[in-house]
Amino acid sequence: QKEVEQNSGPLSVPEGAIASLNCTYSDRGSQSFFWYRQYSGKSPELIMSIYSNGDKEDGRFTAQLNKASQYVSLLIRDSQPSDSATYLCAVMEYGNKLVFGAGTILRVKS
Amino acid sequence: DAGVTQSPTHLIKTRGQQVTLRCSPISGHKSVSWYQQVLGQGPQFIFQYYEKEERGRGNFPDRFSARQFPNYSSELNVNALLLGDSALYLCASSLANQGGEQYFGPGTRLTVT
Numbered sequence: 001q002k003e004v005e006q007n008s009g010p011l012s013v014p015e016g017a018i019a020s021l022n023c024t025y026s027d028r029g030s031q032s033f034f035w036y037r038q039y040s041g042k043s044p045e046l047i048m049s050i051y052s053n054g055d056k057e058d059g060r061f062t063a064q065l066n067k068a069s070q071y072v073s074l075l076i077r078d079s080q081p082s083d084s085a086t087y088l089c090a091v092m093e094y095g096n097k098l099v100f101g102a103g104t105i106l107r108v109k110s
Numbered sequence: 111d112a113g114v115t116q117s118p119t120h121l122i123k124t125r126g127q128q129v130t131l132r133c134s135p136i137s138g139h140k141s142v143s144w145y146q147q148v149l150g151q152g153p154q155f156i157f158q159y160y161e162k163e164e165r166g167r168g169n170f171p172d173r174f175s176a177r178q179f180p181n182y183s184s185e186l187n188v189n190a191l192l193l194g195d196s197a198l199y200l201c202a203s204s205l206a207n208q209g210g211e212q213y214f215g216p217g218t219r220l221t222v223t
Contacts, residue, residue, distance in 0.1 A: 032210075042216070043198070043214045046212070095166045096166060096208060097158065097166050098155060098202075101152050
């Protein structure tokens, strides 16, 4: 069973700080990686996708991928209280099957 | 553009009953995947359909079935409901059969009593 591991948190950061969320995965052959944000009672919202080693930036979000270490991370700069949510790391398996971690709860304190 | 739509929003059923959940993908998307999310966990893959054919199946019992229609909408059916089937059922839409980004609908909250 391929696995995706995340620290459940909660991760608490002050407003304006950088939040760093981490994820490891077991399938060395995985090629596609995604970060979703899920507010309480809502469905997951795609915020970042990354396919190649290195960094990918989109606004305040930066995804980092290291396939050799089987590690994906998400940095959120200038964190805002509205960023408080559960962040789900997902790795694509065969076909279109996404394997999710259990999520990290982020709390941004104003 | 309209996103992924799902119906109903909420549903309450009794053990042993059957339920049908519906999903319409983003216009132009041909792949629909179904996921189950229980509280405190990440979504678990149930099925993927592409061009009306089943392309992937997760580790769920045969009580779970699905189909995709010519307009790419999809239904998920669950028979002989158990208390443990209570969850948020999510439909995800994507362009292609393999790889690519998946966009989730608002989900259907199923409660089995």
